[in-house]
Amino acid sequence: MLPGAKDAGLFFKPTMMLSIGRSTKHPEEAALLVNFLMNETAGVKEMGLERGVPLSNMAYQQLVQDGTIKENNIVVAGLKSFMALPHAIPTPPHFDNPQFVALYHETIQKIDQGNLSVKDAASSFAKSADRILKRATK
Numbered sequence: 001m002l003p004g005a006k007d008a009g010l011f012f013k014p015t016m017m018l019s020i021g022r023s024t025k026h027p028e029e030a031a032l033l034v035n036f037l038m039n040e041t042a043g044v045k046e047m048g049l050e051r052g053v054p055l056s057n058m059a060y061q062q063l064v065q066d067g068t069i070k071e072n073n074i075v076v077a078g079l080k081s082f083m084a085l086p087h088a089i090p091t092p093p094h095f096d097n098p099q100f101v102a103l104y105h106e107t108i109q110k111i112d113q114g115n116l117s118v119k120d121a122a123s124s125f126a127k128s129a130d131r132i133l134k135r136a137t138k
Contacts, residue, residue, distance in 0.1 A: 001085065008085035015052035053079050099132045 001008050018037065020030040036043040044059040048068055053075060054060050063069040069076055094100065107125050110116035116124070 006086065007089045008082075008087050009089065010082055010085060010087050011089075011091045012055065013091075016050070094133060094136050097132065097136055099136075100129060103128050103132065 018034045020027055020034065024030050037047055038044070038054075039056060039058060041062060044054070044056075044062050045066065047054075047059075048063070053069065054063065060069065064071065103125065107116070107121050111118060111121050
């Protein structure tokens with residue numbers, strides 16, 4: 001973090017999402033299944049790390065205790081480091097806008113290929129992103 005920063009500007013992005021369709025004939029059973037997979041001992045064990053390191057404290061502790069998660073693993077160390085930073089700023093609703101994603105990839109490619117300096121990329125990205133955001137919020 002930069003000196004004086006109040007937030008790391010980091011956020012979690014789910015590796016897997018589960019949902020229950022509006023038209024399901026068995027909403028209660030579907031909710032029970034989702035709860036089982038995310039929060040109950042047997043479900044957590046079966047899911048393991050298939051969806052990444054779980055954010056549920058109960059699931060995390062269970063996987064540490066059974067040896068699935070090793071505290072010295074670099075991913076776990078990174079997650080703990082991330083969690084220690086302040087991160088109260090919500091994820092912008094347009095973060096996954098396909099135009100933003102394309103702009104990000106194009107900009108990184110230009111930097112990597114030596115066609116654009118980081119300073120120029122920052123300026124160019126900000127201007128292009130502003131145009132995309134204005135169109136997205138009309």
